[in-house]
Amino acid sequence: MENLLMRELIQHHKIVIYLVLIGICLVPTVYALGLSPLELNIQVEKGKETEVVQNIQVSNPSENPIHIVGSVSGSVAQFITLDPQEFDLPAGPGLKSPDPRPYQYVTVTFKIPREVPETKYTGEILFTQQPVAGGMIGTAAQLGVAVRLTIGTMAAAEFPVYVNAMLAILILSLIISIIFYKRGKE
Numbered sequence: 001m002e003n004l005l006m007r008e009l010i011q012h013h014k015i016v017i018y019l020v021l022i023g024i025c026l027v028p029t030v031y032a033l034g035l036s037p038l039e040l041n042i043q044v045e046k047g048k049e050t051e052v053v054q055n056i057q058v059s060n061p062s063e064n065p066i067h068i069v070g071s072v073s074g075s076v077a078q079f080i081t082l083d084p085q086e087f088d089l090p091a092g093p094g095l096k097s098p099d100p101r102p103y104q105y106v107t108v109t110f111k112i113p114r115e116v117p118e119t120k121y122t123g124e125i126l127f128t129q130q131p132v133a134g135g136m137i138g139t140a141a142q143l144g145v146a147v148r149l150t151i152g153t154m155a156a157a158e159f160p161v162y163v164n165a166m167l168a169i170l171i172l173s174l175i176i177s178i179i180f181y182k183r184g185k186e
Helices: 002-030 075-079 162-183
Strands: 035-037 039-044 050-059 066-075 081-082 088-089 103-112 120-131 139-150
Touching: 035 139, 039 050, 039 103, 066 075, 066 081, 066 139, 075 088, 075 103, 075 120, 075 139, 081 120, 088 103, 103 139
Parallel strands: 039 139
Antiparallel strands: 035 050, 050 103, 066 088, 066 120, 081 103, 120 139
C-alpha cells in the first residue's frame, strides 16, 4: 500500500516537472510576436461608400526568424483586406534586449459599401507566427487585434475605470471644499 502511494506521488511529480519544462520551452515562442495597436475602432457614415486605411506594426523580438500569416475573423471580415497577408521577419535582438526589433507594417484596408444591413461589426485580425525553415523548433503562436466597426451612429464614449475614479474624486473634493468654504464664512 505504501509503495503504491509512493509510486503515484513520484508519477505526479514527474508530470508536473514535464509540464514546467514544456512551459519554459514554449514561453519564448508565445511572446515572440509584437503587435501595435492592439485594437482598431473605426466609425464611418452610413449610406456612403467609404475606404479607411490603418496600419498595424508586427514585430519580432525573439532571436529566431519567424513567418507571419495574417487573417481576419468575425462579422467585420467581409470589409477588410490585409497587405501583405503573409511575410517573414528576421531574428530580433532577444526578448530582454532594449535594442530595436525588426518589424513589418501591415496595411489594413476597410472597404465599406454604401448599403450595409447592420450598424456594428466586430472581429479580430489574427497574426499567426510560424517557425521559419531551418530555425529552432517551435510552435505556432497567434495574437490578434480586436476590431470594432460602427456605421452611421456615434460611438459611445468609453473611459477607462481610473478616469471615472479620478473624476469621482475630483467632484467629491470640490463638494468638500465648497462645504468648508461656506462654514468658514459663517
